[in-house]
Each structure stands twice: as C-alpha cells, then as structure tokens.
Amino acid sequence: MSPVHWLFGDQLGPHFTATAAGGTPRNTRWLLIESKAVFRRRRFHRAKAHLMLSAMRHRAADLGGSALYVTAETYREGLARAAGTDPVSVHHPTTRAALALVTSLPRVTVHPARGYVVSHREFAEWVARQKGRRLLQESFYENTRRAHDILMDGDRPAGGRWNLDHENREPPPRGLDTLGAPAPYRPREDEIDEEVRRDLDRWEREEGIAFVGRDGPRLFPASRREALAALDHFVTHRLAGFGAHEDAMLAGDPVMSHSLLSSSLNLGLLDPWECVTRAEDAWRAGRVPLNSAEGFIRQVCGWREYVWHLYWHLGEEYRHRNALRHTAPVPPWFQELDADAVGARCLSTVLAQVRDSGWTHHIPRLMVLGSFALQRGWNPAEVTDWFHRSFVDGYDWVMLPNVVGMSQYGDGGLMTTKPYTSGGAYIHRMSDLCGGCRYRPTDRTGERACPYTVGYWSFLDRHRARLEGNPRMARAVSGLDRLGDVEQLVRAHRDAGAAPP
Incomplete structure (x- = not known):
C-alpha cells in the first residue's frame, strides 16, 4: 500500500508535495479532508469559504489519481475513512488546534513546517541571542535578510538602509479617485467554482451552516497556476508603483498597487521565497525602485515571518x-x-x-x-x-x-x-x-x-x-x-x- 500524506487546506502548493530527504516517498497518496465542522464552528465570510474549498478541490484535480479527497463532518472521521489504520504523515500544521489534533493521533508522523523562510530552529536561535530583550520586528527582519542574503550588497543592506518605510507613507494624490495603477490580476471561475457555490448554497439551505458577506465572482487565486499568474502580473505591472502610496487609502480604488498575494501565500499556493526572489530580481534589473521592492519584501519575509513565529513562541495564553x-x-x-x-x-x-x-x-x-x-x-x-x-x-x-x-x-x-x-x-x-x-x-x-x-x-x-x-x-x-x-x-x-x- 502506498503511504498517505495529509495536506491541510493551507498546504496546497508544490513545496508541500516535493520529495525531500527524510520526507515523503514519490509514490505517496495525497489526502485532502474537507471538514464541515470547520464551517460550523465559525461563521466565515462566504467568499472565504468559497476560496478555501475551491483551492482544495483545484489541488485535488491537479494531483489527479494520487489524490484522496474526502468530505466528512470532522478531520478524525475523514482520516479514519481514507487511511484506516495505515500510517500517515503531515507537515507541521499552521495552528495549535491542528497541531494538537495530529499529535494526538496514532500512526501520524509530523514533518517540519514548510512555506516559510525562517525555520522554528532558526527563530529559536535568534530569540536566544536577544538575551531577554524585546523581540522587535526590525531586529528579526535584519537578521532574516542577513541570514538568507535577501536584498543585500555584501554585508550591507541594498541602498544602505534596512527599512525604507519613511519613503512609503505618501498620502494619495489629491484630486484623483484612483492611483492609476494597472488593474490587478483576477482569475476566472470554472466548473469547480460552480460546484463549490452549489454546495455552499445547499449547506446554508439544508445543514444550517451560516455565512456572512457576499460571494462572487471569486477574486483571488484558487490554483497554483492562478497564483503564479497573479505573482507575475504584480511584479511585472504593479510592483513599481507599490512603495510610495503603500499606506494611502482611496474610496474608489481599494486595491491601489497592493499585491493581493496574501491569500495565495496563506493557502500555500505560493512559497514566500518565490515572491522575495521575483521582487529582488526586478529591482536588480532596474524595473522597480528599491523602496517598492523593499516594502514588499518586508511584508513577506519581515512581517509575515515575524507574526508566524510569534504565534508559536508566545503560546496559547497570548490569545x-x-x-x-x-x-x-x-x-x-x-x-x-x-x-x-x-x-x-x-x-x-x-x-x-x-x-x-x-x-x-x-x-x-x-x-x-x-x-x-x-x-x-x-x-x-x-x-x-x-x-x-x-x-x-x-x-x-x-x-x-x-x-x-x-x-x-x-x-x-x-x-x-x-x-x-x-x-x-x-x-x-x-x-x-x-x-x-x-x-x-x-x-x-x-x-x-x-x-x-x-x-x-x-x-x-x-x-x-x-x-x-x-x-x-x-x-x-x-x-x-x-x-x-x-x-x-x-x-x-x-x-x-x-x-x-
């Protein structure tokens, strides 16, 4: 029997199925469990529920015959139905509740987290070097840039400064109701989205699962192909104008030059390394200004990584x-x-x-x-x-x-x-x-x-x-x-x- 590896709904990119030393064998069956209990516990935005389910189902379609897709009331029920008593592996989940679940189950092996630049070990080493001082984001960001050679010129930050935020706080242009940035990438819905929408309608009508907000058309990538297209479109057409007005707001232009890649990163459709590398390459090729590249990179490998590790470091009491x-x-x-x-x-x-x-x-x-x-x-x-x-x-x-x-x-x-x-x-x-x-x-x-x-x-x-x-x-x-x-x-x-x- 082929081994089973469980992919949570935010572990959907190829970096979660790539074979690595001590990782998953090449003949692995990839298990995805759609749990209705997740949607019963919280009243999610309907567009969020749609995106989550569409992304999972698109990933299963991409995996083809090696995918095991199960719809169940709970994760435990779905796992029992799909794997029975077979051993299962999984990469470190993104929440404490999910980690507590997988570590409580027999025959489940938990591999290190993927989808982040900084490992848990690396973060722990950085914390130890702070010797009780506050765990400041600026210090973490500088350490990450140095350790991973991100936007560096030798041992110095590109441009001579670590943070160009003071250049990215311009108010919006007066008299204009739009920044004038090229339109963002938007995906096209397909038959999977139609199926998801029918299921959500039925859940609301027959199963008492409630949502808030409006659904449709889907605005964010639900597949690897769409996420890569969104990244390419942003770097090619929109990153250059991102920096200066990063903190501005316009009623008629809510998107402005923002990347709209956060959902793709958090679903695991994109690896942060891809985003960082593309932005740095665009700056080194002279296609975007440094403040735009640095501002975006700081969002991805500065703030996002910092928040991820603080979540685990600060413990459940922080809630x-x-x-x-x-x-x-x-x-x-x-x-x-x-x-x-x-x-x-x-x-x-x-x-x-x-x-x-x-x-x-x-x-x-x-x-x-x-x-x-x-x-x-x-x-x-x-x-x-x-x-x-x-x-x-x-x-x-x-x-x-x-x-x-x-x-x-x-x-x-x-x-x-x-x-x-x-x-x-x-x-x-x-x-x-x-x-x-x-x-x-x-x-x-x-x-x-x-x-x-x-x-x-x-x-x-x-x-x-x-x-x-x-x-x-x-x-x-x-x-x-x-x-x-x-x-x-x-x-x-x-x-x-x-x-x-």
Whole structure:
C-alpha cells in the first residue's frame, strides 16, 4: 500500500508535495479532508469559504489519481475513512488546534513546517541571542535578510538602509479617485467554482451552516497556476508603483498597487521565497525602485515571518491578553458587515469592501477597523475572531498576533511601542474618505463631530494613567490638558455605546 500524506487546506502548493530527504516517498497518496465542522464552528465570510474549498478541490484535480479527497463532518472521521489504520504523515500544521489534533493521533508522523523562510530552529536561535530583550520586528527582519542574503550588497543592506518605510507613507494624490495603477490580476471561475457555490448554497439551505458577506465572482487565486499568474502580473505591472502610496487609502480604488498575494501565500499556493526572489530580481534589473521592492519584501519575509513565529513562541495564553481590560462585545452591525447602517464614510466604505470581497489592505484594517474597535473598547478576543472569519487571508496564526498585539494593544506593548489609533486627522491626511462625510475630522463636539476624533481623545483619557509614561504617547496624552471639552468628549463617546457612527 502506498503511504498517505495529509495536506491541510493551507498546504496546497508544490513545496508541500516535493520529495525531500527524510520526507515523503514519490509514490505517496495525497489526502485532502474537507471538514464541515470547520464551517460550523465559525461563521466565515462566504467568499472565504468559497476560496478555501475551491483551492482544495483545484489541488485535488491537479494531483489527479494520487489524490484522496474526502468530505466528512470532522478531520478524525475523514482520516479514519481514507487511511484506516495505515500510517500517515503531515507537515507541521499552521495552528495549535491542528497541531494538537495530529499529535494526538496514532500512526501520524509530523514533518517540519514548510512555506516559510525562517525555520522554528532558526527563530529559536535568534530569540536566544536577544538575551531577554524585546523581540522587535526590525531586529528579526535584519537578521532574516542577513541570514538568507535577501536584498543585500555584501554585508550591507541594498541602498544602505534596512527599512525604507519613511519613503512609503505618501498620502494619495489629491484630486484623483484612483492611483492609476494597472488593474490587478483576477482569475476566472470554472466548473469547480460552480460546484463549490452549489454546495455552499445547499449547506446554508439544508445543514444550517451560516455565512456572512457576499460571494462572487471569486477574486483571488484558487490554483497554483492562478497564483503564479497573479505573482507575475504584480511584479511585472504593479510592483513599481507599490512603495510610495503603500499606506494611502482611496474610496474608489481599494486595491491601489497592493499585491493581493496574501491569500495565495496563506493557502500555500505560493512559497514566500518565490515572491522575495521575483521582487529582488526586478529591482536588480532596474524595473522597480528599491523602496517598492523593499516594502514588499518586508511584508513577506519581515512581517509575515515575524507574526508566524510569534504565534508559536508566545503560546496559547497570548490569545487571552487584554491589558486594557476591554470587554465590550463586537456589536451586531459590525458582525454582519452592515456598511449601510454606518454614517461615517471611512468606516462604511471599508466595511463594504470587506462585505463585498473579504479583503481590504493593511491600513484600513489597522487604522479604520482596528482603531474603531480599540476606541470603543471591544473585547480583543472577539475582534480577533471577527478578523479571522471575515478576511480571505485570515487564519489563527495570522490574526492572533496582528489583532491582539498590533491592532488592539492587548499585550500592553509586547509587539508594538504604542497603541495604533488616531483621530480623524490621520484618515483625512492619508485618504479621500473624509470627503462627503457627514462628520468633520477636526470637530470634537457637535452634530458633525468625527467619531474617530471623539473616540481618540476619549481613549487617551480612559487610559491616561497607562499611556502618560509611554514616550511615544506622552505628548498626545498631555494634549488632554489643553482641551476644555474632555468631559463632554468622554460623555459623547460613552453615549454612543454600540451604535454605528
């Protein structure tokens, strides 16, 4: 009997089936299990569920006769049906729950993780060298660049600096509703997508499995061929314009020059090495500027790798970090992605983007969605679950550090040196989202007071004792003393409660 190797639904690229020393034999049967329990436990975005199932089924089709595709209620049931008592191998899963499952099963051998630049051993060695100091992303990124000779000129970073982020914070061009970047790659649906959509319809109709958001047409790659086409299109046509306006937001151009490759990376359709190599080669050939290549590479082998390893390093307890003691529930209008209930144009626009596509880029996630949740004092665990369910690229390992640490400051500053929140002035400077809004970004009181401006000052007042000793927040906190309407601001914010702004 041929050996069986289990491919989870985020291990779908050829680097998970490539034969390696001590790895899987060439005559291996590749097992993919479609578990309905995954979709019963969480109310996923429908486009996310569609993408996940389409990607798994496309991979099974690519593997042909060597694929064992099983639909079951649970992974355990599917494994028993497909493999019986035969030994099974699997690469290190991406979540603690999945790792706990596979290590609890008899006759299952777990191989090292694939799909990442930095190994667990390498990360542990880097941590040991920090000798108790904070595990800063900048230090990790520099170490990764050095160790793997990424964007280096000898022993120095290309261009003389490790991080060109200060060149990538340009506001959007005024007077334009689009950046003018070439359109992104978009896949074409096929008969597999039609089958997936019929199954999801039936699950909703007959099996009580519920989703949120809109589904279709599919916007992100679901096969290796599509993912490679998306990578090639981005590097060839869009990477050059990525850097300068990386942090900008435009209502009519939510994609701008962003790569849209995160879902392909997190499904395992692309290996990060492919993305890094293509971007560096484009810069060395003179086709893209350094700040664009470095900004994209930092996203892939800097931040993505850092978050992956922190997820494992910080342990399960990190999930429950809540340094600010925020306990308010995520309200129904936010859970339902009810953009039409929201009057604040920035929040309504971004919620609609998530509702319609399951995606928006990192600044709307952090400074519109996350900042609003932080100001309102929503429970960081609930916010994390919302991001996990609502985004096509959201997985437990992705969202736990990004939301609890980066977005909600739930770890009290372990990942970041300050809370990432702002008043309406930041959104006005970095976007066109304040134009035509019922609120004014500079108004703190009155009918047109911006909910982000009110929320920002109320947040600072509420956490003054904690934040006034933070060097990066002290000046902002001291600004409270110059405001004559702090009590009115706090009262207005409290009265807003869970209502949409």
